[in-house]
Amino acid sequence: MQETAEVSQAGVTWTLVRGTDGADEQHIQVVPPFPFSIGRRPGCSLQLNYKTISGTHAELRLEGEQLWVSDLNSTNGTYVNGRRINARVPLREEDLLQFADMAFRVRSESRQNTCLTMAEDVCDQALALVQFDRLMENRLVTPYFQPIVDMATGAFRGYEILARSRLFGLESCSAMFDAAARLNMEVELSRMLRWEGVREGLNLNGNATLFVNTHPLEIRREGLIASMGAARQLSQDVPIILEVHEAAITDPREMQLLRSQLKELNIGLAYDDFGAGQTRLSELVEAPPDYLKFDISLIHEIDRATPERQKMLASLVQIVLELGVNPLAEGVETEAEAEVCRNMGFLTAQGFYFGRPAPVRDYQL
Template identity: 45%
Template sequence: MTTSKQLQSANPTPEVFSGWFLSGQVDESEPLRKFPVHSDPFTVGRQSDSSLCLPTGCISKNHAELTFRDDGTLILRDLGSTNGTYVNGEVITGDTVVNEDDIIQFATIVFRIGSDDVESVGNTIAEDVCDQALAIIQFERLISDGGLYPHFQPIVTLADQKRIGYEVLGRSRLFGLQSPHEMFTAASQLNMEAQLSEAFRQRGVEIGTAFGSDCNLFVNTHPKELDRTEFYESLKTLRESAPDQAITLEIHEAASTNLTMMRELCAFLKDYEIHLAFDDFGVGRARLVELGEVRPDYLKFDMKLTKNIEMAPPSRQELVALFANMVNSLGIKTLAEGVETRECHEILVEMGFQLGQGYYYGRPSPISKYTKSDSDPQTDPDLIDGGQSTGPIKIEEI
């Protein structure tokens, strides 16, 4: 990584800067793009005549510039911006040398510097590593600046396929952080899995209230947050933000073996009128005896048990049906995941399952697909401006 150096800048010939580029996203809805550094100086700002125009409120009109020395050294300079310019996570205060694969950040907008003329062994691996670094740097933007765009997947009663709720699933448009796996990978590097999980729930309920208070929103947890006192505070805040909303908290079935923790959690959820679901039942350590000790409201059978069950051997079908009927007898609602075909749906009904979830009933989608409020920017994640900071970033007047 580079360090800041005070340097003089001079105009080179066009050939010097012809191969340099910035790689990143101007807007979260756009794909990753390359922006050639085609001039000296190469200006960055909100002004429309900037070499790289970033039309968002956290960027100053004249934010920063890139210049070249005679020897081709690339220099980055902040132009007195409100929210700062950073190289590899450190704010710059003077002329700063930047090299290939450095991470440059203008306020909350992040780019990687690259050069088509520079060849190195293992260049693809190096780019992957730098893209991972870019994703980690953008993680704060994901949490603080409204970068989460929840998707919703229907949950239906199998008897009539009526929707009774939706599972909230995390998504993002930030480069390198689109999928839950990518987001939690970045979060693990910062030991912030619990904070990401909390943000998923809060954002999902905030958007999901557009379904109506009777619609049950199934929100997820991360194993690392279950033994934190902040976890209970986050659930209290969640309930206070939507006092009348039907909410179900999903816990991985492996956590059900900790009976002391589960009893404490159940008592808390009962006080705040939040339902409980055990997720991924049937592939871990959960046992039916524990269901007798701590009974959730819902039991979600792992899709490894129920997906394509219509093509499974009769012995497996009989075993799954036996499990479903035993759980039903305990007064727990059985939910089959991974339902993708009509044939699978029909055999699950015969087995006694009460609820279903899967592509057959609907794919994870923005709320606009399932409501009539797709023109309302308050409820449609496709229309909400996730680039405006609600944290310490200041929004400049245009």
């Protein structure tokens, strides 16, 4: 069932939307006076009769055409885009407003513009944001696995965990994170994808290493190690490598601490997309990972590159090897690229030449 509560004054109508299926749609028209109260207690402007909701949980106030939300010292909190609020917060179009575990999407519309037709791409984006609630609540993702091979033998050494979804507008990882970024929920999405990937990866044949991803925002927020601890408990003795994007590698001491904490969990560390940003070799020396994944921009058509470019890449590979780090070539698409990378000293590689991302059933005998 879809519930809506419309707040209107001046020339703007604000709407709180709960539900995404459109079935048995219920509209609750709300009119001044303000504040507009939300709670379990009879007499609230919007009564939510759930145990997690406090008697007087929160309130909305309209100042001009701006809607504000305040928490009223509720037990389980009020959240805007996944963050618990301690002071009043202005609400924007498509914000995710949550009272304890009751989530609503915020909508606003000018009365003068109600008959205007939205552009198709805007409609698609709005639908994707609505779908994002379903994606997170029901964990509607399918983990995909791309093989990582041993360059000497061609054997599968592990798999990088990726994800897909069948929800409209959220089919790819990039689309999921685009929607998450609009709601400030990148970290929550990253943790959910990682958990589902590890859980599904336990069905792979053998004891293959699982390469799991992080979002750059996770490095400086609490909870990453706890999340990886939960993944380790779930996976037991399955080898795990945590990939950190190059953009997040700015403080060697931070990486040293992260590697130490991961080591206690028997989890390895990889730096992803090396060569795409600003990671310096000095940082590799001070905080060496277990794997260094060379960005596809360095690998693409390396067989056709100038001798100078090939020599430069080969020199980087040798430096990485001398540091005791496993150099991994990303984005290998042809046999010629694979052969050049092998001759340069790359120990591992991944790319379409070795296998495209696929669900776990495609790797089960």
